[in-house]
Amino acid sequence: MRMAASRGLASFGLLLLMLIFFFEILIFISPVRSGAVPSPVHESLGRRGFKGYKRVWDCGKCNEKQNIGITVAYTDALDNLQFYKVNSRDLSSSWVWENPSCSNVAQLEVVREPKDDYPSTIKEPQPRPRRIDADKLEREYLRQRQKEKRAVQLVQLNKDDELQMQNAAIERSRQFKNPIREMRDKWKDSKSPKAASILKIIKDQIVMAKVYASIALSKNNTGLADSLMKHVKESRRAIGGADSGAELHSRVLECAKAMxxxxLLAKHKLYDCSAVTKKLRAMVQSTEESMNALIKQGFFLIQDAVKTIPNPLHYIPLQLTADYYLRHHSIKKAVNKKKLVDRSLYHYAIFSDNVIATSVVVNSTVSNAKEPENHVFHIVTDRWNFGAMKMWFLAHSLSPATIHIKKIDDFKWLNSSYCSILRQGESLSLRQFYFSANHPASVSSADENLKFKNPKFLSMLNHLRFYLPELYPKLDKILFLDDDVVVQTDLTPLWSVDMKGMVNGAVETCRGTFHRYQSYLNFSHPIIQQNFDSQACGWAFGMNIFDLKEWRLRNLTQTYHYWQDLNEERQLWKLGTMPPGLMTFYRLTYPLDERWHLLKLGYDGTIKQVMIERAAVIHFNGIYKPWSALGFSRYVPYWSKYLHHQSPYFQPLALF
Incomplete structure (x- = not known):
């Protein structure tokens, strides 16, 4: 019995201990569920869960406190007080600050809101509703009022107002430009209302039609090739020789649509990117070859036209020469020789075989001179035009100005033993180069020196400018004028320019890298490199004031001879007078104001009228002379107004 009683007592005690144990467990679980944090046993699991939540704060400034340590107290199973620390950033989105005060965050208490039964990884937290301010509500109210007001106006519109609105909408739609449509293939855009664009489209269509026709023939599709070429002929017939949209025929649009x-059919059947590219490249190459051939031909014809004497310039000197000798004008009294050497007068030098051009230069100078009686013109020509030049100024007197005419043969000292250019003209190498005895210049030869084979480059008249001190030994200053210039104002102020010891007064022509010494001389030659600066600024002949006293003092004519002799084989420069002029007057040229001398009227057709009218002298340097058919029509009146239109020598021609 005692043993049974002891066993029962032991069982009861064991049961009591188990009840106490479970009771302690319940006590332990309760604080965790009521607001603490998981026990250390569940720490890793809890932290993994925290990372999936968005941290929510009901304090706007508390977002700045994202790294706050929180201490949690709890009792374990043995009734021992335990502490656990957790970081605020690891809390889940269901934990918020209760009664936050951002100024004292350390005193905040953490509470937990009721949580859904679904895990946080499945259901995202809902955003908290935002407060709408009064300004936003007012704006929404005004917008709603405007909509209602507009709706009432639309309902009350009459038919006239409604029709007017429709027309305005249609007009806006017409004016709207769709950039996508403009980017379509050009041969599809045949509905463009602009005639100029239609012309360009048709030309592009013709090119593509040729490409596809060639591809079609290579694939034995003769039917499509014939159709394409037929439309090419029709398109060409439609546009004709039109250079602008205004010249197009009315049926051009129909041709563009048909093409x-x-x-489109050819592109659908034959389009091959590589084949089209090859054909286009072949067409470009063929076009370039044709263009180069035409450029060479045009250059040859222009140079040939420059050397050709126009009919009036050929007829008038013949008639003048005949009249001069038949009417015995050659025995008339000469001009006043005292004026020819008077240093107080204004002296001009003109060397030319062109009677009409020389007459314009002299007439324009005298017409614009304030004191024409003080101007003396020294004209030198060749033996063939001497009588014509004399007869012209006898028949068209420019009194009270003095005009003295001589021929080259009157200067006996100008011979091959003294003049380098005359001596070189007798050499075999120069004659072969100039006259092309073995290699005649032609279009097929593409002679790059064709432009240097103009007779003027070997004419002694073109080189007389380098002998001015010997030609006029008693003069101190002289103004040199080319025969292709027109004087538009009084030039006497040029004689009073202080040239500061320089010999040549000229207008500089360099702009950027253009018209510098490197453009005229061969700087690959060591002699040129040693003596000249490649970037030195160039200037122009045509209107130059020369100090003959300084010229004689520096013996510049011998300097000219020195460089001319070194260039006998044309290694320093080609032909012409500009390169030896730059070398002879190197660092001896005084730059004049650009308004004294305006150039380029013989090759540039874009010079502004204001620049032409303000220039003292305009120069038709280049191949497009105003007395030839090549001259620019907009410049010709500046030259032709100084012609003697009432001259009996012009009446049978009536060309100028």
Whole structure:
């Protein structure tokens, strides 16, 4: 019995201990569920869960406190007080600050809101509703009022107002430009209302039609090739020789549409990117070859036209020469020789075989001179035009100005033993180069020196400018004028320019890298490199004031001879007078104001009228002379107004 009683007592005690144990467990679980944090046993699991939540704060400034340590107290199973620390950033989105005060965050208490039964990884937290301010509500109210007001106006519109609105909408739609449509293939855009664009489209269509026709023939599709070429002929007939949209025929648009349809069909059947590219490249190469051939031909014809004497310039000197000798004008009294050497007068030098051009230069100078009686013109020509030049100024007197005419043969000292250019003209190498005895210049030869084979480059008249001190030994200053200039104002102020010891007064022509010494001389030659600066600024002949006293003092004519002799084989420069002029007057040229001398009227057709009218002298340097058919029509009146239109020598011609 005692043993049974002891066993029962032991069982009861064991049961009591188990009840106490479970009771302690319940006590332990309760604080965790009521607001603490998981026990250390569940720490890793809890932290993994925290990372999936968005941290929510009901304090706007508390977002700045994202790294706050929180201490949690709890009792374990043995009734021992335990502490656990957790970081605020690891809390889940269901934990918020209760009664937050951002100024004292350390005193905040953490509470937990009721949580859904679903895990946080499945259901995202809902955003908290934002407060709408009064300004936003007012704006929404005004917008709603405007909508209602507009709706009432639309309902009350009459038919006239409604029709007016429709027309305005249609007009806006017409004016709207769709950039996508403009980017379509050009041969599809055949509905463009602009005639100029239609012309360009048709030309592009013709090119593509040729490409596809060639591809079609290579694939034995003769039917499509014939159709394409047929439309090419029709398109060419439609546009004709039109250079602008205004010249197009009315049926051009129909041709463009028909060609567009054929091209679309050809593109659908034959389009091959590599084949089209090859054909286009071949067409470009062929076009470039044709263009180069035409450029060479045009250059040859222009140079030939420059050397050709126009009919009036050929007829008038013949008639003048005949009249001079038949009417015995050669025995008339000479001009006043005292004026020819008077240093107080204004002296001009003109060397030319062109009677009409020389007459314009002299007439324009005298017409614009304030004191024409003080101007003396020294004209030198060749033996063939001497009588014509004399007869012209006898028949068209420019009194009270003095005009003295001589021929080259009157200067006996100008011979091959003294003049380098005359001596070189007798050499075999120069004659072969100039006259092309073995290699005549032609279009096929593409002679790059063709432009240097103009007779003027070997004419002694073109080189007389380098002998001015010997030609006029008693003069101190002289103004040199080319025969292709027109004087538009009084030039006497040039004689009073202080040239500061320089010999040549001229207008500089360099702009950027253009018209510098490197453009005229061969700087690959060591002699040129050693003596000249390649970037030195160039200037122009045509209107130059020369100090003959300084010229004689520096013996510059011998300097000219020195460089001319070194260039006998044309290694320093080609032909012409500009390169030896730059070398002879190197660092001896005084730059004049650019308004004294305006150049380029013989090759540049874009010079502004204001620049022409303000210039003292305009120069038709280049191949497009105003007395030839090549001259620019907009410049010709500046030259032709100084012609003697009432001259009996012009009446049978009436060309100028």
């Amino acid at each position: 567009a349809n054929v091209l």
